[in-house]
Amino acid sequence: MTNRRVVITGVGVTAPGTPGVKSFWDLLTAGRTATRRISFFDPSPFRSQVAAEVDFDAELHGLSPQEIRRMDRAAQFAVVTARQAVEDSGLEFSSVDPDRVGVTIGSAVGATMGLDEEYRTVSDGGRLELVDHRYAVPHLYNYLAPSSFATEVAWAVGAEGPSTVVSTGCTSGLDAIGYATDVIREGSADVMVAGATDAPISPITVACFDAIKATTPRNDDPEHASRPFDASRNGFVLGEGAAVFVLEELESARARGAKVYAEVAGYATRSNAFHMTGLKPDGREMAEAIRVALAQARLNPEDIDYVNAHGSGTRQNDRHETAAFKRSLGEHAYRVPVSSIKSMVGHSLGAIGSIEVAASVLAMQHDVVPPTANLHTPDPECDLDYVPLVARDWRTDAVLSVGSGFGGFQSAVVLADPGLVRS
Amino acid sequence: MSVVVTGLGVAAPTGLGVDAYWANTLAGVGALDRISRFDPSGYPARLAGEIRDFVDEDHLPGRLLPQTDRMTRLALVAADWAFADAELTPSDLPDYDIGVITASHSGGFEFGQNELRALWSKGGQYVSAYQSFAWFYAVNSGQISIRNGLRGPSSVVVSDQAGGLDAVAQARRQIRNGTSVVLAGAVDASICPWGWVAQLTSGRLSEHDDPRRAYLPFDEDAAGHVPGEGGALLVLEDGAHAAARGARVYGEIAGHASTMDPAPGRDRAPTLQKAIQRALADAGAVADEIGVVFADAAAVPELDRAEAEAITKVFGPRGVPVTAPKTGTGRLYSGAAPLDLAAALLSLREGLIPPTVNTRPSERYELDLVTGEPRRAHPRAALVVARGHGGFNSAVVLRAPDPS
Amino acid sequence: MSAKFTIDDLKRILREGAGTDETVDLDGDIAGSDFEELGYESLALLETGSRIEREYGISLDEDALADARTPAALVDLVNSHLAARAV
Missing domain, CATH: 3.40.47.10 (Thiolase/Chalcone synthase)
Structure with a gap:
């Protein structure tokens, strides 16, 4: 690998509640939750009836009627959020060679919402096994192949370099950033528009998580349903949204006087090779991903000021992750603030990794770490400092953000002030 | 450093395994035919390249079958063949030194179709416990990782029909970053009514009924393509690692x-x-x-x-x-x-x-x-x-x- | 009058919903074996539980289902639900 370094110079967020970076940060620092009873469809037949929904008006965000028609909700999120990031970066894309600009969009479940709706139509409510092509919408192929998300973003920002979707389940949002970072480091692009999107709140997704009891049945108290690290946690709350970044090679970012949020200083992914949904309690593979990401960043555990946890609020995840932090960070695991924003914005599957990276760079920008909401009585096996309920003023120059997902993927990203990283 | 290919696992309509595939490919054998997996008469396109001689139970444990889409079954077997061809036993490698990077086009679409049907015809409680992962794009990398104990860097890329090469490129990046071996490639299959209807909207499927005149690239009569199922997985290896273990090398990426x-x-x-x-x-x-x-x-x-x-x-x-x-x-x-x-x-x-x-x-x-x-x-x-x-x-x- | 749930019913549902491990003889005396030994992990048991619920029109207690570690225990659990319904 070359020693090209990669920094984040633009941030866009479409998170549950009101979209936009500012309202996202306000929500997190106030410790407010955006979880509520599902409003997109009648959830009463389902075991879990809560979700963190985005109040999203595509037209208000500048999408044309035709763009809205051909794009699934997740693609709409991606395009709107990418435009925000580009604007925030101040980079004049017209002045950059489009060949040197690529796109990496993470998504765990693609156009699930569109597929669910369209299947219902072409099968006439599940009656037809031989579904009727005459009722298919003309852009159904874009739902079939979620690569369309990368195309839409590339076309929206005018990128003609390496472009793809990364789909590694619930670590997609971290892995997309890792992928884009690798592409810039190897010299195949100078700028990558990278992030992740998912809009999974549809009957098929709710049903499939019901079937494995992964989501919470705490339907009588939706605002407090997502309870990472709490003894009373009993499953995650489905979310949706997107976060997209402009990643640039450090020297060219400096040359144009760009605002630099953070360096993507280290990234690694490992697999547990154990089970498609289960986790071994020892957290070994996640610890290894953290160890490698730190080594790549040439940082020690003590250099990490804040850990943005996966913290999904399932029984097994929060213990697995706590074990992984202890294994990789040693004694520092007990001293560093750790929090899960899923307590507020839910778990948007592939998107959440990028949304958590957005929270992490905002923590660095503001020197404030967001809290873990709804954490009143910690699980005795989760005995770290999870920043319960209230945000904390905290000098934050280096952040570790981790993810864990179906398929056994365990990923870690280290973000740091570029001055902190020894080149 | 060089990244070389030391093993091939092929599951194609024209042959299961490298030898059968290559012999038929040289002989110009065509596998396009009228779809047999469902009745295609009501659709404007009716031909496909199906794999017809693959018997799941001959290759895979019974516990895996209820939880896997067809593309995953084919991929698991192609992975086995690739490692056998490379004469490589993944468990012989150090921890974290081998990963798997696949491309996917549309995930386990047939599995998803069946669960969507259960949902809309009978209700949410009829959706399988395996739906949460069996249809998603990451499933082949996940299942291959589990079956073979691959704990190194793994990933999944989706860039429509170009994705298979992007997966190989990403595997090369990981090897250059220090991983000795990465299994890379893609196996896809979505020849089911729901997949077919979605593919039809691309406007690129051939509507000819004669298998010899249906898919004719660079021909005056070109009028779209015929979809097929299958693919290949390749064992990619650090050149020095391959040389040290005396592996046969097919070539370099x-x-x-x-x-x-x-x-x-x-x-x-x-x-x-x-x-x-x-x-x-x-x-x-x-x-x-x-x-x-x-x-x-x-x-x-x-x-x-x-x-x-x-x-x-x-x-x-x-x-x-x-x-x-x-x-x-x-x-x-x-x-x-x-x-x-x-x-x-x-x-x-x-x-x-x-x-x-x-x-x-x-x-x-x-x-x-x-x-x-x-x-x-x-x-x-x-x-x-x-x-x-x-x-x-x-x-x-x-x-x-x-x-x- | 309640339907009785037998170990053979359970075997049938296991085969349909979760498949069988080739190294295990489901037709042997498995009533007291741990599900893990029979090759069935948590997902397989969730799928099995869900199929039983659909077929017999009952709703199994989630914690009790997770605690039923053997076929005999699961058969007892299902029968107690069936009996409760019949009352």
Whole structure:
């Protein structure tokens, strides 16, 4: 690998509640939750009836009627959020060679919402096994192949370099950033528009998580349903949204006087090779991903000021992750603030990794770490400092953000002030 | 450092396993036929390249079957074959030193179809406990990782039908970052009514009923493609690691590049030619070094013209032998390009270029398209091109192993 | 009058919903074996529980289902639900 370094110079967020970076940060620092009873469809037949929904008006965000028609909700999120990031970066894309600009969009479940709706139509409510092509919408192929998300973003920002979707389940949002970072480091692009999107709140997704009891049945108290690290946690709350970044090679970012949020200083992914949904309690593979990401960043555990946890609020995840932090960070695991924003914005599957990276760079920008909401009585096996309920003023120059997902993927990203990283 | 291919696992409509596939490919066998997996009479397109001789139970444990889509079953078996071909036992490697990176086009679509049907016809409680992962895009990498104990860096890329090459490129990056071995490639299958209806909306499926006249890239009668199922997985290995264990080397992944075409209606040129030129530059190769091109071969006149122009601009009119053995299998979505990599590596090894079947090449494209019999040649390097719906272009340069 | 749930019913549902491990003889005396030993992990048991619920029109207690570690225990659990319904 070359020693090209990669920094984040633009941030866009479409998170549950009101979209936009500012309202996202306000929500997190106030410790407010955006979880509520599902409003997109009648959830009463389902075991879990809560979700963190985005109040999203595509037209208000500048999408044309035709763009809205051909794009699934997740693609709409991606395009709107990418435009925000580009604007925030101040980079004049017209002045950059489009060949040197690529796109990496993470998504765990693609156009699930569109597929669910369209299947219902072409099968006439599940009656037809031989579904009727005459009722298919003309852009159904874009739902079939979620690569369309990368195309839409590339076309929206005018990128003609390496472009793809990364789909590694619930670590997609971290892995997309890792992928884009690798592409810039190897010299195949100078700028990558990278992030992740998912809009999974549809009957098929709710049903499939019901079937494995992964989501919470705490339907009588939706605002407090997502309870990472709490003894009373009993499953995650489905979310949706997107976060997209402009990643640039450090020297060219400096040359144009760009605002630099953070360096993507280290990234690694490992697999547990154990089970498609289960986790071994020892957290070994996640610890290894953290160890490698730190080594790549040439940082020690003590250099990490804040850990943005996966913290999904399932029984097994929060213990697995706590074990992984202890294994990789040693004694520092007990001293560093750790929090899960899923307590507020839910778990948007592939998107959440990028949304958590957005929270992490905002923590660095503001020197404030967001809290873990709804954490009143910690699980005795989760005995770290999870920043319960209230945000904390905290000098934050280096952040570790981790993810864990179906398929056994365990990923870690280290973000740091570029001055902190020894080149 | 070099990244080499030491094992091939192939599941194609024209053959299960490398030997069967290669023999049939050289013989110009075509597997396109009327769809048998469902009744296609009500649909405007009715042909596909199906894998018909794969018996799940012969290859996979019973516990895996209820939780896997067809594409995952094929992928698991192709992975087994690739490791066997490489004479590599993953558990012999150090912890975290081997990963798997696949491409997916549309996930386990048939599994998803069945669960959507259960949901809408009977209710949410009829959805399988396996739905949460069996249909998703990451499932093949996850299941292969579990079955083989692969705990190193793994990933999944989705870039329509160019994804198979992007997966190989990402595997090369991981090997360059220090992982010794990565299994890479793609296996896709979505020949089910729901997948078919979705594919029809691309407007690119051939509606011919004669298998010999249905998928005709670079032919005056080109009118769309025939989908197929299957693909290939390749064992990619750090060259020094392969040499140290005395592995047989098929060839080197010498160069790669990918590009995105501009949005329609913008006054900008398509970017396939750039992808090819950059892949050559990445390999440190000049055009003359390439002895054969495995084309994307869309069989849509406008796309054939774009590809032919890119090839002739780089190599000159009829400047290099071009072939598209996928005319025998149908387009395998993200599985197509890894299968082409396998065929190209076998071409380098055997000095034979397999033919494009059924096509009568149109003069207008100025391509030296290999048709009829396999052509005896001694290519030392090959170029594989793949494109995806939505502007994806990807190219890989392969080099034959150093004869010394 | 309640339907009785037998170990053979359970075996049938296991085969349909979760498949069988080739190294295990489901037709042997498995009533007291741990599900893990029979090759069935948590997902397989969730799928099995869900199929039983659909077929017999009952709703199994989630914690009790997770605690039923053997076929005999699961058969007892299902029968107690069936009996409760019959009352």
